[in-house]
Amino acid sequence: MNIKDDKIHRIKIIKGHVEAIERMIAEDAYCIDIVHQSQAVQKALKKLDAVIMENHIKSCVVEQAREGNFQKIVDELLGIYSYK
Numbered sequence: 001m002n003i004k005d006d007k008i009h010r011i012k013i014i015k016g017h018v019e020a021i022e023r024m025i026a027e028d029a030y031c032i033d034i035v036h037q038s039q040a041v042q043k044a045l046k047k048l049d050a051v052i053m054e055n056h057i058k059s060c061v062v063e064q065a066r067e068g069n070f071q072k073i074v075d076e077l078l079g080i081y082s083y084k
Contacts, residue, residue, distance in 0.1 A: 003051070003055050006051060007048065007051060007052065010044060010047060010048045010051065011048070013044055014041055014044045014045060014048065017037055017040050017041040017044060018041055020037050021034060021037045021038055021041065024037060053080075061073050061077075
């Protein structure tokens with residue numbers, strides 16, 4: 001599976017979790033079960049972020065470094081984590 005397909009696959013999993021949360025709320029499911037499903041969404045989003053960042057670092061950051069755009073690299077990476 002290539003990186004794009006992996007990201008799309010992860011999004012579909014996240015959609016499924018969100019749809020499950022919506023159904024659970026509509027059906028007055030047990031609150032703790034809803035929270036567990038919500039936590040699954042958050043975990044899946046973090047995994048997606050990690051995949052995207054890994055790809056970005058391996059491609060875009062490397063290319064920017066070759067071009068000498070070091071400040072842009074630092075600004076982007078700090079910005080993504082709201083340190084700046």
